[in-house]
Amino acid sequence: MPLHKVININSSTTIFLWKITESFEDLFDEVQLKDINLIRLNTMKSELHQRGFLSVRKLLSHCGYTDFDLIYDQSGKPYLEDGKHISISHSHEFSTIVLSDQNIGIDLELVKEKVLRIAPRFMDISHLDNLSEQDQMKKATIIWGIKEAVFKLKNEVGISFTDHIFEDPFLLSDKKGTAKLRFNEGVEQFTIVFEEIENYMLVCALKDE
Incomplete structure (x- = not known):
């Protein structure tokens, strides 16, 4: 195709x-x-x-x-x-x-039920409050993608999804958001763009100048 x-x-x-x-x-x-x-x-x-x-x-x-x-x-x-x-x-x-x-990072993930089982390991699960199970799966997949995309952009040994990369609150309808990397006593800001493609979540991270 x-x-x-x-x-x-x-x-x-x-x-x-x-x-x-x-x-x-x-x-x-x-x-x-x-x-x-x-x-x-x-x-x-x-x-x-x-x-x-x-x-x-x-x-x-x-x-x-x-x-x-x-x-x-x-x-x-x-x-x-x-x-x-x-x-x-x-x-x-x-x-x-x-x-x-x-410099940029991208991640593409299939939305699967498994993401909700592992969500407490990599994200603040309060970001999933008041959502249907399907929307929880989508949002958790986006958050995983945010962390993957930021990690790919920075590409530095020692960065932890849980301890160093933090997504700011967002809605699924926003199709964009922001995130922070707190690492080595510094803080960096990123603009996040995301989109649903069939049953996949596409997430892109760009470092704010």
Whole structure:
């Protein structure tokens, strides 16, 4: 399937979303991989993960890049050779990348019942008060995504979802919010943008200047 959706966050930040309907073989035939990433692909045990990995390369191609333009630092954070910032996520049927002139983080999560069981481990569960069970699942998934996106943006050892990343109150209808990182005796502020895509939550974090 071609590109599923494009979301413009601001003048220099765009999200690209791919719905993965192709077979592994079709995706593999349509992309070129660096040797190191071909090895990485072949070590993946799940075909679902392999298809997500390859569909990200399809998104890169749509944006005028190839696998050869994508590099990773020692901690696994992706960069593009031309200096453009990129963040990557994939989950089950979807993959996504965001390109920006500023450092950015993105996360994509399938909404599942399990998130409510683990919610007390990573969030203030009072943020789920007065919501239906379905909306609690959606909001908890967004909050997990906020923490993932901020963590990806910062990419620093020692950051804890529970102890260091805090979402400010928001409504599901807002489609945006704010969050703080309290780490190493400093406080950083982030703008959060989120959107429901079928039964998935897409969350993007940008650092406030």
